[in-house]
Amino acid sequence: MCGTCNGDAAGAAPPAANSTTGNAAPSASTSNGVHPAQGKPASSPYQFVQDYISNVGRFKIIESTLREGEQFANAFFDLETKIKIAKALDNFGVDYIELTSPVASQASYDDCKAICQLGLKAKILTHVRCNMEDARKAVECGVDGVDLVIGTSSFLREYSHGKSMDMIKSIALEVIAYVKSKGIEVRFSSEDSFRSNLVDILHLYQACDKAGVDRVGVADTVGGATPRMVYDLIRTLRCCVGCDIETHFHDDTGCAVANAHSALEAGATHVDTSVLGIGERNGITPLGALMARMVVTAPDYVKSKYNLKALKSLETLVADAVQVNIPFNNPVTGFCAFTHKAGIHAKAILANPSTYEIIDPHDFGMTRYVSINSRITGWNAVKARIEQLGLGSEFSDDQVKEVTAKIKQMADIRPLAIDDTDSIIRSYHLDLQI
Ligand SMILES: CC(=O)SCCNC(=O)CCNC(=O)[C@H](O)C(C)(C)COP(=O)(O)OP(=O)(O)OC[C@H]1O[C@@H](n2cnc3c(N)ncnc32)[C@H](O)[C@@H]1OP(=O)(O)O
Numbered sequence: 001m002c003g004t005c006n007g008d009a010a011g012a013a014p015p016a017a018n019s020t021t022g023n024a025a026p027s028a029s030t031s032n033g034v035h036p037a038q039g040k041p042a043s044s045p046y047q048f049v050q051d052y053i054s055n056v057g058r059f060k061i062i063e064s065t066l067r068e069g070e071q072f073a074n075a076f077f078d079l080e081t082k083i084k085i086a087k088a089l090d091n092f093g094v095d096y097i098e099l100t101s102p103v104a105s106q107a108s109y110d111d112c113k114a115i116c117q118l119g120l121k122a123k124i125l126t127h128v129r130c131n132m133e134d135a136r137k138a139v140e141c142g143v144d145g146v147d148l149v150i151g152t153s154s155f156l157r158e159y160s161h162g163k164s165m166d167m168i169k170s171i172a173l174e175v176i177a178y179v180k181s182k183g184i185e186v187r188f189s190s191e192d193s194f195r196s197n198l199v200d201i202l203h204l205y206q207a208c209d210k211a212g213v214d215r216v217g218v219a220d221t222v223g224g225a226t227p228r229m230v231y232d233l234i235r236t237l238r239c240c241v242g243c244d245i246e247t248h249f250h251d252d253t254g255c256a257v258a259n260a261h262s263a264l265e266a267g268a269t270h271v272d273t274s275v276l277g278i279g280e281r282n283g284i285t286p287l288g289a290l291m292a293r294m295v296v297t298a299p300d301y302v303k304s305k306y307n308l309k310a311l312k313s314l315e316t317l318v319a320d321a322v323q324v325n326i327p328f329n330n331p332v333t334g335f336c337a338f339t340h341k342a343g344i345h346a347k348a349i350l351a352n353p354s355t356y357e358i359i360d361p362h363d364f365g366m367t368r369y370v371s372i373n374s375r376i377t378g379w380n381a382v383k384a385r386i387e388q389l390g391l392g393s394e395f396s397d398d399q400v401k402e403v404t405a406k407i408k409q410m411a412d413i414r415p416l417a418i419d420d421t422d423s424i425i426r427s428y429h430l431d432l433q434i
């Protein structure tokens with residue numbers, strides 16, 4: 001458990017963004033601990049190779065913290081909080097911000113109008129049931145686009161709204177025509193797409209495409225899809241419609257990020273996210289985790305388009321608003337996401353960070369951290385700490401190995417903090433003077 005990382009070289013606190021304090025940095029490194037001469041490998045097997053269908057290098061984000069995220073158990077966003085989150089999302093560079101249906105309540109209606117008037121770069125969408133009354137309310141608010149949704153699986157047709165596929169199609173076409181007549185974007189999505197009849201939904205999407213919808217949406221509403229199922233469905237759909245394809249993945253079985261990646265590979269154009277993945281039940285594709293995935297797949301696109309260094313503050317803002325902690329194992333911003341502990345890892349990391357890091361923490365304004373306070377440390381890591389303490393020239397390699405053995409002896413007895421380890425080093429050093 002990463003609980004043992006507490007009391008690392010930087011003390012009890014987790015490594016902070018833009019801080020190098022206490023890192024066991026190599027002597028030949030830059031101030032941020034990266035060897036300029038030994039950067040990333042020339043090519044990465046994880047980077048995509050462009051094919052004609054994949055959109056991994058040109059996707060768009062529909063950020064739904066203020067819609068799907070409002071469905072998270074702990075969420076209560078007043079207008080002030082919504083505005084802060086909307087501005088932070090805009091600063092991060094998301095393409096769209098999706099808001100709760102204005103039909104939900106008076107505040108939802110008023111807040112939707114207010115956010116539309118902020119003049120953000122991101123386009124503002126609201127998410128409504130596929131019917132004329134909801135669509136009218138949405139348009140009234142001044143949004144840039146309306147996301148229409150209706151369940152198409154037999155479960156939802158029977159137990160949610162009771163409409164046949166024919167009825168769904170005729171309502172969808174009517175509502176799409178109405179929203180288009182208002183000169184704004186319109187998307188049509190089949191809720192619970194993966195449990196819907198494939199032929200039925202392909203026909204429906206084709207009809208919507210013909211009617212001029214801007215995007216059709218595929219939703220894994222219950223989070224049961226696998227990346228292969230997603231690839232197959234999106235690849236098939238890509239051949240049936242010319243419009244954009246939006247995708248929405250719940251994380252009930254832990255596949256939400258992988259499914260989003262797979263969807264883009266198969267030709268989807270848009271991915272729904274929320275900050276920290278908050279949403280109904282255990283939520284959807286988290287924005288930060290998707291960024292972690294995509295910066296590895298398509299580094300140039302992601303680094304040029306999104307303000308990655310703002311991720312930590314964005315996640316902190318939302319975590320505070322919904323009263324949760326950022327999970328310890330969160331990609332990029334989890335407190336031990338760039339902490340290296342085992343001696344074998346530490347040695348290689350100090351020589352070249354690419355050995356054990358697929359993401360450069362500095363791309364996100366984060367720093368790496370090498371722990372030396374455990375029985376599994378090694379002399380190379382301890383040597384780096386000794387150098388950091390300014391004592392490098394006073395220890396031979398044999399002496400570093402001897403002091404490492406002392407650290408391990410003590411670490412076998414109890415957990416150590418950096419002060420303990422530094423004391424062992426300093427007292428060994430004092431003994432050398434006598
Ligand atoms: C998978 C998703 O996350 S979809 C998005 C979920 N978002 C929301 O639910 C938005 C917040 N919701 C709300 O505030 C409320 O549910 C409202 C205002 C939309 C509706 O509230 P109520 O009228 O009290 O109905 P209630 O919530 O009990 O039931 C949903 C109603 O919508 C109908 N409905 C459900 N989906 C659709 C749809 N896509 N299109 C049209 N009608 C629908 C249901 O049949 C039901 O109608 P009924 O009143 O005839 O039974």
Ligand SMILES: O=C(O)CCC(=O)C(=O)O
Nearest residue numbers: 149189191217219221248
């Ligand atoms: O509108 C959509 O595409 C998705 C709706 C939703 O939240 C879901 O199906 O889980």
Ligand SMILES: [Zn+2]
Nearest residue numbers: 068221248280
């Ligand atoms: Zn959802």
